[in-house]
Amino acid sequence: MKPGSDSFDVAIVGAGVSGANIARRLSAYELDVVLVEKEADVSFGTSKANSGIVHGGFHHNKKYLKARLELQGAMMFDRLKAELDFPFERCGIVVAAMHEDEMRPIEQLYMQGVENGVIGIEMCSRERMLELEPKLSEDCVGGLYAPGGGIVEPYRFVFSLVENAQKNGVRLMTGFAVESAKREGERWTVKAADGRSIKARYVVNAAGLFADEVSRAFGAEDFAIHARKGEYYLLDRMTKCKPARVVFPVPTSVSKGMLVIPTVEGTVLIGPTATAVQDKTDLATTREELDTILKSARNMIPSVSETDVITSFAGLRPFMEEDFYIEPSKKAPAFIQVAGIQSPGLTASPAIGEYVKDLLKKEGLKLVEKADWDPFVRKVPRAKDLSPYELDELVKKDPAYGEIVCRCERVTEAEIVEAIRRGHVTLDGIKYFTRAQMGRCQGGFCTYKILKIIMRETGMGWDEITKRGEGSSVLRGEL
Amino acid sequence: MKEMRFDAAVVGGGAAGMAAALEFAARGLTCAVIEREEQLGGILMQCIHNGFGLIEFNEELSGPEFAERFEEKVRKTAITPLCSTTVIEMEVEGEEKVLSCVSSGLGVIRLRAKAVVLAMGCRERNRGNIRIPGSRPAGVYTAGLAQRLVNIEGYVPGKDVVIIGSGDIGLIMARRMSWVGCKVHAVVEILPYPSGLTRNIVQCLNDFGIPLYLSHLTTNIYGKDRVEGVEITPIENGALMLEKSFKIPCDTVLLSVGLVPENELSKNMGIEINPMTNGPYVDACLMTNIPGVFACGNVLHVHDLVDFVVEEARRAGAFAAEWLAGKRGGKEVRVKAGPNVRYVSPSKVAPARDNKLYLRTLVVKNDAVLEVKLNNKIVRQVKKSHVQPSEMITLTLGQAELEAAASAPDSVLEISIQ
Ligand SMILES: Cc1cc2nc3c(=O)[nH]c(=O)nc-3n(C[C@H](O)[C@H](O)[C@H](O)COP(=O)(O)OP(=O)(O)OC[C@H]3O[C@@H](n4cnc5c(N)ncnc54)[C@H](O)[C@@H]3O)c2cc1C
Ligand SMILES: Cc1cc2nc3c(=O)[nH]c(=O)nc-3n(C[C@H](O)[C@H](O)[C@H](O)COP(=O)(O)OP(=O)(O)OC[C@H]3O[C@@H](n4cnc5c(N)ncnc54)[C@H](O)[C@@H]3O)c2cc1C
Numbered sequence: 001m002k003p004g005s006d007s008f009d010v011a012i013v014g015a016g017v018s019g020a021n022i023a024r025r026l027s028a029y030e031l032d033v034v035l036v037e038k039e040a041d042v043s044f045g046t047s048k049a050n051s052g053i054v055h056g057g058f059h060h061n062k063k064y065l066k067a068r069l070e071l072q073g074a075m076m077f078d079r080l081k082a083e084l085d086f087p088f089e090r091c092g093i094v095v096a097a098m099h100e101d102e103m104r105p106i107e108q109l110y111m112q113g114v115e116n117g118v119i120g121i122e123m124c125s126r127e128r129m130l131e132l133e134p135k136l137s138e139d140c141v142g143g144l145y146a147p148g149g150g151i152v153e154p155y156r157f158v159f160s161l162v163e164n165a166q167k168n169g170v171r172l173m174t175g176f177a178v179e180s181a182k183r184e185g186e187r188w189t190v191k192a193a194d195g196r197s198i199k200a201r202y203v204v205n206a207a208g209l210f211a212d213e214v215s216r217a218f219g220a221e222d223f224a225i226h227a228r229k230g231e232y233y234l235l236d237r238m239t240k241c242k243p244a245r246v247v248f249p250v251p252t253s254v255s256k257g258m259l260v261i262p263t264v265e266g267t268v269l270i271g272p273t274a275t276a277v278q279d280k281t282d283l284a285t286t287r288e289e290l291d292t293i294l295k296s297a298r299n300m301i302p303s304v305s306e307t308d309v310i311t312s313f314a315g316l317r318p319f320m321e322e323d324f325y326i327e328p329s330k331k332a333p334a335f336i337q338v339a340g341i342q343s344p345g346l347t348a349s350p351a352i353g354e355y356v357k358d359l360l361k362k363e364g365l366k367l368v369e370k371a372d373w374d375p376f377v378r379k380v381p382r383a384k385d386l387s388p389y390e391l392d393e394l395v396k397k398d399p400a401y402g403e404i405v406c407r408c409e410r411v412t413e414a415e416i417v418e419a420i421r422r423g424h425v426t427l428d429g430i431k432y433f434t435r436a437q438m439g440r441c442q443g444g445f446c447t448y449k450i451l452k453i454i455m456r457e458t459g460m461g462w463d464e465i466t467k468r469g470e471g472s473s474v475l476r477g478e479l
Numbered sequence: 480m481k482e483m484r485f486d487a488a489v490v491g492g493g494a495a496g497m498a499a500a501l502e503f504a505a506r507g508l509t510c511a512v513i514e515r516e517e518q519l520g521g522i523l524m525q526c527i528h529n530g531f532g533l534i535e536f537n538e539e540l541s542g543p544e545f546a547e548r549f550e551e552k553v554r555k556t557a558i559t560p561l562c563s564t565t566v567i568e569m570e571v572e573g574e575e576k577v578l579s580c581v582s583s584g585l586g587v588i589r590l591r592a593k594a595v596v597l598a599m600g601c602r603e604r605n606r607g608n609i610r611i612p613g614s615r616p617a618g619v620y621t622a623g624l625a626q627r628l629v630n631i632e633g634y635v636p637g638k639d640v641v642i643i644g645s646g647d648i649g650l651i652m653a654r655r656m657s658w659v660g661c662k663v664h665a666v667v668e669i670l671p672y673p674s675g676l677t678r679n680i681v682q683c684l685n686d687f688g689i690p691l692y693l694s695h696l697t698t699n700i701y702g703k704d705r706v707e708g709v710e711i712t713p714i715e716n717g718a719l720m721l722e723k724s725f726k727i728p729c730d731t732v733l734l735s736v737g738l739v740p741e742n743e744l745s746k747n748m749g750i751e752i753n754p755m756t757n758g759p760y761v762d763a764c765l766m767t768n769i770p771g772v773f774a775c776g777n778v779l780h781v782h783d784l785v786d787f788v789v790e791e792a793r794r795a796g797a798f799a800a801e802w803l804a805g806k807r808g809g810k811e812v813r814v815k816a817g818p819n820v821r822y823v824s825p826s827k828v829a830p831a832r833d834n835k836l837y838l839r840t841l842v843v844k845n846d847a848v849l850e851v852k853l854n855n856k857i858v859r860q861v862k863k864s865h866v867q868p869s870e871m872i873t874l875t876l877g878q879a880e881l882e883a884a885a886s887a888p889d890s891v892l893e894i895s896i897q
Contacts, residue, residue, distance in 0.1 A: 234607070238743065281703060284614040311607035313615065388568070388579045392480045392587035402583030404515065404565040408743075413583075427617075440743075442605040444621040448632055462634055467617035471704030474617050475628070476730065477635030479659060 008032045008171070010360065011190055011200035013178050013214050015042035017154060018341050019206035020161035021353030026360075027168035030368040034198055035162065035170055036190070038177035040469025041429040043158035045208045047346070048432065049283070049315030050230070051261055051272060052154050053246055055344045056093045056146030058113030058121060059256060066324045069348035069355060071116055076350035077150065083375040084160035086153060087264035092245040093149030094124070094133055096140050096300050102250040106144050109251075113146065120147040135243045135301050149246060151264050154346055155432040163422060164377045168370065172423075173198070175469070178207070181218045183333065188218070202334045202365055204356060209280045209318045211339035220332035223325070225339065227280045227316040230255075230272025231289045233297075236440050237266040239308040241301050249300060256343065258296040260304065265409075265435060270297040270304060272315065285312045310440050317342045324348070326355060328363055336360065380418050384410040384435075405453070406446040408439025416450060420457045428468040430454075451475070481588045485509045485559070486803055488578055488592035490566050490744070493521020495776025496598035497549040498789040502796025504556035508803060511559040511590060513566050513580055519553065520546030521600055522623070522777075523785065525630045528651055530678075534786035545785060564588070569595065569748040571769060594799045597745055597759070597767070597774040598792065601738040601781055603648070606700075609736050611643070613699040618706035622648040622735040626655065635659055637731025641709050642666045643697050645673040645680070647783065647869075649735020654683035656733075664727050667692045667711055672843045674737075674869045676783060698724060706730050738781045748772070755822040756780040763811050763829040764798035765791070773799045780824045780837065783871055787837065794835065812884045817852070817895030819844075821868065828892060830881035836874045840896050843867045848897045851876065853883055854890050866896060 010026060012019045015037035023035045039045065054074050060067035081088040097106050106123065113121040122128075122145040129143045130136055166172055177193040181203070191197045207214040212225045235241070242262050249257040255274040263269055273289045290312055297304040320340030329335040336359055338352065345352075361367055383391055383401060395402040400414035411434045419433035427443075430436060430450060437443030437450070451474065454465055466472045487503045489496045492514030503510035512519065523531065526542030533539060536548065553560060564582035571577075578590040603621040618637055620628075626648060628634045638661050642649045645668040653663045666684060671694045673680050684691055692711060696719060699710035709732060712724040740758040742750070751768045753760045758779040759767040766773050775795035776788045811827040814836070821839045828834040840847075847866045851859040851874070858880040866872065874894070884890035 238746065282614075284699070285612045287610075287612045287698065290610060290612060306610070309607050309610060310605070312610065312612070383581075388581075388587045388589070389480060391581060395581065395583065395586040399583035402581050402586060403563070404567070404581065407515070407565065410567065441602045442607060444603045444605055444624050447620075447624055448627050451634075452632070468704070472617040473705060474636070475634045476637045477659075479629070479633045479635065 006198045007187070008034045008198060008200040009365065010034070010202045010204065011036060011188070011198060012204045012206055014045070014206040014208055014211075015158070015162060015172065016045045016047035016206065016208050017043070017158050017346050017349040018208075018338050018352050019204070020158045020165070021349045022204055022206060022338070022356045023165040023170045024161045025353035025357045027165040027170045028370055028373045030370055033165075033170045034173060034200065035165065036173045036176040036178060036192070036198070038175070040174055040426050040466065041424055042162045042172070042174070043155040043432065044428070044468060046315055046318060047158050048155045049313055050154055050343070050346060051259060051269065052152050052263065052346070053093070053261065054088070054150040054152055055347045056113070056121070056149035057116050057118040058109045058144070058146055059251065059344070061112060062116055064323045065326065066344060066348060067116065069324065069351040070344040072354070073348040073351035074148065077152065080350060084157070084164060084377050085379045086156040086160045088150060088152040088157070089264050090148060090150040091262060092145065092147045093248060094129060094245050095144040095248040095250060096129060096136055097143050097250055098137070098139055098141065098299060100141055103142055105250050106142065109144055118146060118148065121145070133243050133245055133247060135241060135303060136247070137300055137302050140300070151246060151261065152346070153264055159424070159433060160377050164375065167377065168373055178214055178217060188334070202336070202360060202363065204336045204338060206338040208341065209316055211318065211337070215329070215337065215339070218329070218332045218335050220329040220335050221337065223320060223339070226319045227277050227282070228319045229275045229277045229282065229314050229316055231285045231293065231314045232269050232271030232312060233290065233293055233309050234311045234313070235268040235270065235304075235308040236310050239268050239305070241303040241305065241308070242268050243301060247300055249296065258293055260297050260301050270294070277316070280316060283314045283316065285314050311442055326352065326359070328359060334363060336363070380415060382415060383412045405449045406434070406436035406439065408441050409435040411436040413453060416453050417457055420454060425454060425458055425460070426466050426468050427474060481585055483511065483588055483590045485511045485590070485592045487594040487596065487799060488513065488576070488590055489596045489598055490578070491521065491598035491600055491778065492519040492560060492562065493598060493600050493776065494523055494546065494549065494785050494788045495600070495778070495792040496521070496596070497553050498792035499596045499598060499775055499796035499799070500558045501549070501552055501556065502793055503800055504558050506800045508800055509557065511561055511592070512553070513561045513564050513578065513590070515563070515565040517563050519550050519560060519562065525623070525627050526651070527630050531785050534784070535789060549789070566744060569744055571748070576771065593771060594803050595772045596795055596799055597772065597778050598776045599741045599744065599778040601740045601777040603734070604737040604739055606734060611697050611700055614702055616700070616702035616704055616706050618702065618730055619700065619732045619734070622646070622652045622733045625652055625733050629655055629659060635661065637706070638662065639664060639729040640731045640733060641727050641729045642733045642735060643709070644668060644734060644736035645675050645691060646735035646737060647675040647679050649733060650675045650679040650683040652733055652735070653689050654687060657687045657689070663687070663689045664729055665690050665692055665711070667695050667697055669696050669714070670694070672867060676869060700732060701726070706732055738777065740778045740781065742778060745774075753822070753826065755816070756824060758824070761825045762808060762827040763825055763834055764802070764808050765795040765825055766798065766802065771802060780822065783869065787871065787873065790835070791837070810885065812881065812890045812892050815891055815893045817893040819896035820894055823894050828876060828881060830884040831878065833875055833877045836876065836894070838872050838874065838894060840866045840868055840872065842896065844896065849874065850895050850897055851880065852893045852895070853881065854887060856883070
């Protein structure tokens, strides 16, 4: 493709974990691909605020596409981690029954897991549960163990996928909010709210909560996506309640329930709740819901303490029907719907990439493998993972590794600069890439340092810096 | 990796760190002060208002002026200041403590010392710690961060401000933001009394006509991208009056909801922390449970006046120097916080000499009596015209009062407010 050209083979709308996996998968072929995203950075939608769990494959029946993609996707993570340098760990999952009545559903989950071919899944006695997870309440009566389940930092996963896709020729356009589209001959002309436009032969609608609007803009199916909010608390890494595995309660009919999650980065997440909301941008947390979370987390792990809380946040599940809706539109030509990607969307996402690639092929897209496809991203050394000796060596090569900017998460200036050079120039983008501002002081000490580094590295003025894009300016005046 | 060796190492170069280090230098001991920022001074450097040093220097200085006086003294001694250097780990190795420090110039340094003084200061409590629900837009800052932005970096974080919490930093910032042309719409405090010093209420709020809402809880923060307002709810007889909630439009929220001693390094080293102060438990010599490791200043417990910080730090430095000279503490008596007292620091006293104690009350009270009991016998009563949680109380107990403890085993000293 000629650089700067606005004509592509495939345009993917939405740079969440679905769009990112599709883009990266397509980057392996001789294709001109563009990934467009309305936000200032990638992964700023549902893919940034979720439980970050690579599920265990026992929650859903195989008759659903989501279950089949979950099983396939979960198996792809080890390889992806090796290629893409993002935090992922197979720490295992336990489902804790707190009452005898809950042992029946546990048995059903177990049978479903066995049917789904989940390796190593195990029905557990109370003793076995307490051995697997000593922090569990004495009241636990038994449960389920799925050793293959894991945890991932979802935004880092998306960042790496997109970075690798770009390395292999995919063009990323942020701040590009798709507003309208027109089919002209064999091509779609796609217009953004800011007046920019692109052309593409095929379009993939991976717009998450707004896939319904995007579908309508293309004259494709008319459906509605509803938002179901999930609120969380994040606990300090010094907390005493950190379990060794993800701890689930027995699921209800509407959700998998509220969990206690040991994140890969050493903190603990508790939540999420599940409440339907009208406004699909409503990410506010509420007093009542947060109280519920503490209560149900404590029910399973009594040492959960509110004094360990460092922040709270919410994510929105794009709910449409029971299953994912991934298929070529029956109304609009060369338009693939990737909608209703609720849980286990993150787990399934690598398989969604494969699946959509195959759909595009069936729709006539020619796939010729690139001879020089490079599956790797350049690894960023992280000061907090290094021994003093390793850090010393690194400082000799790059003195910026000797400047600790974020004391709580031990993030150095070199890592902040790396984030900026890789295109993350908002405070939140830098936070998700580096973890600076994510620890116990929540940016109280390092925000001003990060602001200065952004200005120095990008030449941006103080009035151009935002928390997460347009409207979220950080500073309002200069003395 | 570089190795360095000193008699003593001081972690943190704020008021406490500098004052402690000077004690080592005065006794001819070698000492390093490790400070993460480019210059010594700590939090004082961003406090450009007056009000420092009334006790120490008998005059009213600004924070940087106060710091400069100490820095000058430090420069005149053989103290090694290691600025732009962060301590990332502390371990005990036999008789020595090993601090891993990192800086861009020197890489990682393994710094060995026989004694260590902790003087890392504190951090601000944030929104998550006090669980304010609502959205998470730009425009929510801790008051100390705003102070840094305005006073040192030269930027104004917002124009229409609501301050949550009536701690001193918030009060000072209410005045500061007014001076730079912002409108401060309110200071909101959950308690029925302010948590900052009375003089700050007068000088920073009353003089500017800024309303102070006592017994009000912030129940929501609004705004998608940038703050658009806060919801405030009165508390009456301990209950939230949700039907009386009201909204104050603003583009900025500053939080001044308390400070927490910064003890993650200490905890990782195995130092025991007192949950009432969030600082280490220390004995009558300000020594932690790890022999040779001392603590002072805001890392030990949050002080409201820098004068008390340096006073305490001097004692910590002197005790550490004595410890290095081989002197070991004699008999000590456990100190207990009695009725109406939140904490007493240190948690032990030595009956053989004078002991300086710092304490905070749990109550606001006029005509209060501070009562000191040794083994249930009253040994001292002090009249106080007014006590409140935001103002630290000092007390010196000497040999005369503590004599009885010298003979009785398992003595307990209890301090209460009546
Ligand atoms: C509370 C919660 C917990 C969850 N926990 C898990 C879990 O533990 N494990 C798991 O596997 N799954 C989990 N999920 C599900 C998972 O997070 C989602 O399935 C997944 O993130 C969806 O990714 P996506 O890319 O389809 O959507 P999104 O991440 O929302 O991406 C869509 C993107 O499209 C962009 N966009 C929208 N409209 C436009 C437009 N007009 N023009 C351009 N761009 C546009 C958006 O800005 C957004 O970035 C959870 C979800 C929630 C909410
Ligand atoms: C806004 C504000 C207003 C105040 N107003 C007044 C007033 O009007 N009058 C008054 O008398 N007092 C006032 N005080 C109180 C007084 O100034 C402080 O209590 C005192 O300065 C604290 O000194 P410190 O040395 O304990 O802590 P700090 O000054 O916080 O110093 C701690 C130092 O340790 C460093 N450090 C921490 N961890 C590490 C590490 N791992 N490695 C290297 N270095 C590290 C930090 O960078 C910092 O410089 C005010 C305080 C504040 C915050």
